[in-house]
Amino acid sequence: MYLMQFLLLAAFLFCVGVYGILARRNAVLVLMSVELLLNSVNINLIALGVYRGFEQAVIGQVFALFVIAVAAAEVGIGLAIVLLIYRNRANIDLSQVDLMKG
Amino acid sequence: MLAQNITFGILAVVMGFSAIRVVTTKNVVHAALYLVLVLAGVAGIFILLAAEFLAIVQILVYIGAIVVLFLFGIMLTRAPIGRSNELDNSQRGISAVVGLFLFGVLATILFDGFGDDKLEGTQVGRTGDVGLSIFQTYVIPFEVISILLLAALVGAVVIARRD
Numbered sequence: 001m002y003l004m005q006f007l008l009l010a011a012f013l014f015c016v017g018v019y020g021i022l023a024r025r026n027a028v029l030v031l032m033s034v035e036l037l038l039n040s041v042n043i044n045l046i047a048l049g050v051y052r053g054f055e056q057a058v059i060g061q062v063f064a065l066f067v068i069a070v071a072a073a074e075v076g077i078g079l080a081i082v083l084l085i086y087r088n089r090a091n092i093d094l095s096q097v098d099l100m101k102g
Numbered sequence: 103m104l105a106q107n108i109t110f111g112i113l114a115v116v117m118g119f120s121a122i123r124v125v126t127t128k129n130v131v132h133a134a135l136y137l138v139l140v141l142a143g144v145a146g147i148f149i150l151l152a153a154e155f156l157a158i159v160q161i162l163v164y165i166g167a168i169v170v171l172f173l174f175g176i177m178l179t180r181a182p183i184g185r186s187n188e189l190d191n192s193q194r195g196i197s198a199v200v201g202l203f204l205f206g207v208l209a210t211i212l213f214d215g216f217g218d219d220k221l222e223g224t225q226v227g228r229t230g231d232v233g234l235s236i237f238q239t240y241v242i243p244f245e246v247i248s249i250l251l252l253a254a255l256v257g258a259v260v261i262a263r264r265d
Contacts (some may be wrong), residue, residue: 011212015260016118024125047221065159068163075168
């Protein structure tokens with residue numbers, strides 16, 4: 001196995017996630033795209049850890065666990081905010097959420 | 103080695119297709135279900151890299167909890183359950199350009215840096231090592247993450263409650 005194949009897969013997932021964040025209008029779908037980004041980062045952490053040897057592989061797994069925990073917190077807060085937007089405006093179209101636009 | 107490469111190929115094809123469907127499908131629920139495929143594929147990649155504890159955590163936390171949260175979010179916001187053309191904004195073309203450009207840049211840099219480096223044999227049976235590492239070297243970040251999760255939980259309740 002080459003290191004490149006994992007890094008390329010992670011880069012592809014990351015770019016698909018960036019496309020989703022930019023092109024989606026529904027807030028829940030934007031949060032799903034953020035999950036794609038975080039997962040690509042985790043693949044990178046694990047693959048580069050294995051590449052660097054046993055000690056670094058363990059450290060990579062620990063950091064990937066931290067990323068998973070942060071992702072769980074992010075989804076919880078994100079969906080709470082989406083629900084609040086829905087309650088105030090009756091839809092979650094992000095192109096209409098422009099109160100802070102100058 | 104051959105079996106690992108075949109497994110990787112299958113996983114990569116399924117994950118790539120599902121990821122593209124997540125961001126292009128016109129049905130919100132289908133997007134969540136394709137997300138399950140991507141997350142399961144990531145768990146498979148973790149197993150391929152001998153990180154079996156992380157693969158289990160991935161399945162438990164992501165597929166078990168986060169996707170269910172997403173489905174709750176879809177249902178609670180009364181998103182259109184069937185096909186809908188309202189899910190994308192008018193920037194799809196430029197977004198695709200940005201994504202492709204970013205992929206090109208990343209692929210170029212990665213090929214430059216890691217050209218044809220091979221992954222050496224992966225050791226298995228590391229769950230104990232991961233535990234030791236968390237609770238010895240990284241115990242303070244671990245506690246900080248605990249506080250963060252607690253704060254996020256309380257914050258989500260405070261934000262979302264009706265008063």
